[in-house]
Amino acid sequence: MNKAKRGDWVEIEQILLEANKRADNLPEETKKVPLIQWFKGYLLNDRAELNDEVEIETLIGRKVKGKLSEINPKHVHNFGESIKELMDVGIELRKEIEELN
Amino acid sequence: MLLVKDMSYNAVMGRKNEIMKKAIGVDYDVFSYGKLGFDYEKMMKKVGYSIEEVEKIQREGKVGNTPLYELKNINALVKKYASKGKGARIFLKDEAMNASGSFKARRAAVSVYHAKKHGYKGVIAATSGNYGAAVAAQALQRGLKCIIVQEVYDSRKVGQPEILEKTRKCEAYGAEVIRLSVGPELFYTLLCLLEETGYFNASLYTPFAIAGIETLGYEIANQMKEIEGRYPDAVIATNAGGGNLVGTARGLIKAGAKDTKIIGASVDLSGLHMASDIDFNKKSFTTGHTGFAIPFATWPDRTDVPRNAARVLRYIDRYAKVTQGEVFYVTEALAQLEGLERGPAGNTSLSAAIAIAREMDEDQIVVVQETEYTGAGKHPNPQLTFARENGIVVKRGKPVDSKPGESIMIPETFEQLSVTDIDVEELKFNLIRNAIEKSGLNSIGDEDFSFLVEDTNATEEFVEKALKKLNVVYQ
Numbered sequence: 309m310n311k312a313k314r315g316d317w318v319e320i321e322q323i324l325l326e327a328n329k330r331a332d333n334l335p336e337e338t339k340k341v342p343l344i345q346w347f348k349g350y351l352l353n354d355r356a357e358l359n360d361e362v363e364i365e366t367l368i369g370r371k372v373k374g375k376l377s378e379i380n381p382k383h384v385h386n387f388g389e390s391i392k393e394l395m396d397v398g399i400e401l402r403k404e405i406e407e408l409n
Numbered sequence: 410m411l412l413v414k415d416m417s418y419n420a421v422m423g424r425k426n427e428i429m430k431k432a433i434g435v436d437y438d439v440f441s442y443g444k445l446g447f448d449y450e451k452m453m454k455k456v457g458y459s460i461e462e463v464e465k466i467q468r469e470g471k472v473g474n475t476p477l478y479e480l481k482n483i484n485a486l487v488k489k490y491a492s493k494g495k496g497a498r499i500f501l502k503d504e505a506m507n508a509s510g511s512f513k514a515r516r517a518a519v520s521v522y523h524a525k526k527h528g529y530k531g532v533i534a535a536t537s538g539n540y541g542a543a544v545a546a547q548a549l550q551r552g553l554k555c556i557i558v559q560e561v562y563d564s565r566k567v568g569q570p571e572i573l574e575k576t577r578k579c580e581a582y583g584a585e586v587i588r589l590s591v592g593p594e595l596f597y598t599l600l601c602l603l604e605e606t607g608y609f610n611a612s613l614y615t616p617f618a619i620a621g622i623e624t625l626g627y628e629i630a631n632q633m634k635e636i637e638g639r640y641p642d643a644v645i646a647t648n649a650g651g652g653n654l655v656g657t658a659r660g661l662i663k664a665g666a667k668d669t670k671i672i673g674a675s676v677d678l679s680g681l682h683m684a685s686d687i688d689f690n691k692k693s694f695t696t697g698h699t700g701f702a703i704p705f706a707t708w709p710d711r712t713d714v715p716r717n718a719a720r721v722l723r724y725i726d727r728y729a730k731v732t733q734g735e736v737f738y739v740t741e742a743l744a745q746l747e748g749l750e751r752g753p754a755g756n757t758s759l760s761a762a763i764a765i766a767r768e769m770d771e772d773q774i775v776v777v778q779e780t781e782y783t784g785a786g787k788h789p790n791p792q793l794t795f796a797r798e799n800g801i802v803v804k805r806g807k808p809v810d811s812k813p814g815e816s817i818m819i820p821e822t823f824e825q826l827s828v829t830d831i832d833v834e835e836l837k838f839n840l841i842r843n844a845i846e847k848s849g850l851n852s853i854g855d856e857d858f859s860f861l862v863e864d865t866n867a868t869e870e871f872v873e874k875a876l877k878k879l880n881v882v883y884q
Contacts, residue, residue: 335685
């Protein structure tokens with residue numbers, strides 16, 4: 309989905325400092341990329357597409373402008389893969405306790 | 410002509426003092442003396458709150474009075490691997506039970522109360538840690554607006570699961586979350602926002618924030634007295650910015666537990682640069698690690714307030730580091746042996762406690778003073794999955810063979826859990842060196858000399874020797 313309408317929950321992106329305007333004393337790899345910030349909120353424009361300049365209202369009612377970067381952004385983090393190395397730890401330790409008792 | 414404020418990086422940083430004075434409402438100048446000194450205790454007394462006031466504020470915010478458990482199964486294994494007569498008992502303060510899921514609720518409760526009392530309409534905090542959710546959860550209860558500024562992504566817009574979860578948690582409590590790419594300019598964003606909104610800076614390092622943690626030490630002392638009839642021999646605190654350790658130590662002293670040893674513990678992330686766009690996602694811990702802890706211990710005033718109330722070297726007796734793999738191992742042990750599934754970062758001090766308890770006498774007691782909530786992202790599995798995705802080797806092996814940013818060794822046995830001591834004397838010397846270098850002094854008088862003695866909790870001889878080494882004249 310790359311079209312949003314007024315009231316949709318969206319994310320916008322802003323370049324806060326271009327690479328050449330960043331703080332001194334940064335490692336090289338950081339100095340060559342811009343500092344970016346992302347906000348989420350309800351879209352105030354009637355219609356917009358990804359990458360359009362838009363305005364949003366945040367959860368506390370502030371109005372912020374930026375480039376539309378995501379529509380209905382979701383939380384993508386999860387519980388990861390099963391880590392066998394750690395599951396084994398549980399089995400081993402419980403066995404040790406059993407032996408002690 | 411309209412007067413437009415210069416919002417360039419240097420211009421905003423130049424207005425730092427003026428912005429902070431409005432955003433905290435504390436005139437730090439009144440505590441200053443000499444050329445580098447300031448009256449720490451006077452500041453804590455005048456600006457902080459008493460234990461009784463803090464307890465009342467925290468009760469209102471659903472914070473405090475968390476349980477203290479003895480970890481009987483873990484203690485049985487500690488004893489198994491200790492030599493005869495050794496193997497202290499470990500007790501755990503279950504701070505995950507606070508509203509928002511961590512001890513950070515204690516400092517947030519007081520900061521938000523203070524902001525409300527002084528008529529601020531909202532609060533802002535710059536933090537990628539549990540503190541964000543804590544401030545959000547307290548602000549909503551007192552009807553204040555809340556903005557949390559987090560460092561979340563590298564330049565590819567890839568973020569660690571642990572921080573992504575913290576974004577979600579802050580939004581769950583109605584906060585506006587501003588997410589940034591890697592860089593220390595987070596502070597610049599904070600200043601811009603404070604100036605624009607007129608909100609309160611709920612910094613982690615104000616006297617209010619530290620006063621909020623004093624109840625943690627106070628509760629531990631009183632609970633141990635009730636359970637075992639005496640104060641603990643040692644308390645271990647995970648150390649990053651310093652507030653956790655300092656507030657706890659002050660609370661223990663206020664309760665009368667003056668002989669309890671204060672031990673700090675951090676995850677070893679040496680070699681990884683905190684401001685590096687590449688290193689950012691090579692670490693598997695986003696807090697409680699040496700990358701914050703060492704710079705903050707040796708130069709506390711690097712923070713967002715003129716005088717940091719979290720001054721670790723005044724209180725710390727011993728400082729230990731552990732590896733990432735050990736903390737994940739111990740997190741699994743806490744879940745599988747004690748029925749407590751808790752977030753990894755908070756278990757840093759538990760990992761150190763297991764190794765240290767083995768060296769202590771069997772009739773001694775050591776308290777681990779925190780846990781934190783766990784969930785998607787903030788859990789060993791997603792953190793280790795993410796590590797593998799970023800090219801880190803994860804396998805069973807000896808902790809000593811791990812290298813931050815390259816490999817994580819999950820210990821092969823319980824017996825392998827160990828600590829490496831960080832030289833506290835060296836940290837004290839470095840604090841003195843930083844104080845001298847930042848002030849540009851080449852001679853100091855009595856007032857500043859006594860300040861350095863206090864600030865390092867060292868002997869006069871130690872400070873004299875350090876100054877001599879730094880070619881500074883003491884007159």
